[in-house]
Amino acid sequence: MGQAEAAKAQRETLDHFIGDLRALRELTGQSYRALAVAIAQQREAAGASPGAAQIAHTTVSDAFRLGRQRVNPVLVREIVQALGLDSDEAEKWRERCVAAMAARPTGMLAGPPVAKPVTSEEFAPQELAPRSRAFFLTPVVIVVAGVLLNSTGKFLNPLLGDVLFFDMIGTAAAGILLGPWWAALVGALFAGIELLKGNVGDALFATTMISSALLWGYGARRWGLADTLPRFLGLSVLVALLTSALAVPITVLYFGGEPGRGFDGLFQSISTVGLNMWVMVGLANLTVSVVDKVLTGAVAFYLARPLKTLLNPSAVIAGSK
Known part of the structure; x- marks a missing residue:
């Protein structure tokens, strides 16, 4: 990772990270229920029992909620893989999640979460518009x-x-x-x-x-x-x-x-x-x-x-x- 990318990762907030995760799901069109099924299948394929592999779709949807103070990085990796990325890309998303949580202000731990929704204007329009087209x-x-x-x-x-x-x-x-x-x-x-x-x-x-x-x-x-x-x-x-x-x-x-x-x-x-x-x-x-x-x-x-x-x-x- 270059210096510019490293600096960008340090500035990234958890809300911006979740905004990216939301956009990723919207582009693939997966519902939360479908993601929960896919994650359970991944876990079973990895050796988990059917009962232990189950995950509620509400748990999955909660990972996409803005204003959170933390998100389970392992669940993020599972979600990204269920959305079609390979394991290497999924690991990068997990690392971004960890970095975004580590970058939050210390004061956030003592007070209520400050939720700043990610608008379409704020969500890197210059980068995403050509790619979306x-x-x-x-x-x-x-x-x-x-x-x-x-x-x-x-x-x-x-x-x-x-x-x-x-x-x-x-x-x-x-x-x-x-x-x-x-x-x-x-x-x-x-x-x-x-x-x-x-x-x-x-x-x-x-x-x-x-x-x-x-x-x-x-x-x-x-x-x-x-x-x-x-x-x-x-x-x-x-x-x-x-x-x-x-x-x-x-x-x-x-x-x-x-x-x-x-x-x-x-x-x-x-x-x-x-x-x-x-x-x-x-x-x-x-x-x-x-x-x-x-x-x-x-x-x-x-x-x-x-x-x-x-x-x-x-x-x-x-x-x-």
């Missing part, structure tokens, strides 16, 4: 890239035998990076493009991207299922089940039960058993969908992983200090 541009870039990735997968799939789909990599990656509703926008745009091209059938199938986006997004951002590859692959299997539940009626009702893809051989093999049309289409679709979504999830996970630290909105505040 960059943050709001970031989702647009990721959404456009997601649509292009989905289109690229759809284009390459026939070259690979047209057995799988590979048209949701961008949707899954957007779910990890931005959450459910931005990822759903990727699916909605892709469906709209197919509709404008006159591909009504493809547009109908593309609507499954929206439901998949919501499940991938909520699983990644609210339930912590994108923290590790095995968790995300398990989530992708659930996405495959949901996708099949929506795709089978489209295949049977709109396409007359003809899958019309490279897995016709699988469909024909199942049809020899003499099962009902819905069952045959369901088995064929689900078999392919599970393989496709697991592979899609793996590619999206490793694609989003290096971008998560660079593009995570929480890095906006961390980088301003």
Whole structure:
């Protein structure tokens, strides 16, 4: 840390620190209840029992209250990690919290706390304004890239035998990076493009991207299922089940039960058993969908992983200090 940064850290009050923590949470859109769940999951992953890992959402929200004389630095580190920063960045926030408490005037211990709310003008507007604009541009870039990735997968799939789909990599990656509703926008745009091209059938199938986006997004951002590859692959299997539940009626009702893809051989093999049309289409679709979504999830996970630290909105505040 340089002399200028050291001097800045010495001048920082606890209220200004909490103001930064508030801005960090607002940028990521996490609720206090969601933070409490994420912190409990972190503690369990670190070896704590489920009972000991629990934390009330009121305890979390209290850490964001202005006018405090002290804040638990360990809880601050847990909160920051739950908001998406890595352990190194979270440790820096803990150190800032300790330094801010140490810098308060001695007289504060004897009297009531002096709470000075951090206004938008006081909260480093010169530093945060450009970064905030960059943050709001970031989702647009990721959404456009997601649509292009989905289109690229759809284009390459026939070259690979047209057995799988590979048209949701961008949707899954957007779910990890931005959450459910931005990822759903990727699916909605892709469906709209197919509709404008006159591909009504493809547009109908593309609507499954929206439901998949919501499940991938909520699983990644609210339930912590994108923290590790095995968790995300398990989530992708659930996405495959949901996708099949929506795709089978489209295949049977709109396409007359003809899958019309490279897995016709699988469909024909199942049809020899003499099962009902819905069952045959369901088995064929689900078999392919599970393989496709697991592979899609793996590619999206490793694609989003290096971008998560660079593009995570929480890095906006961390980088301003």
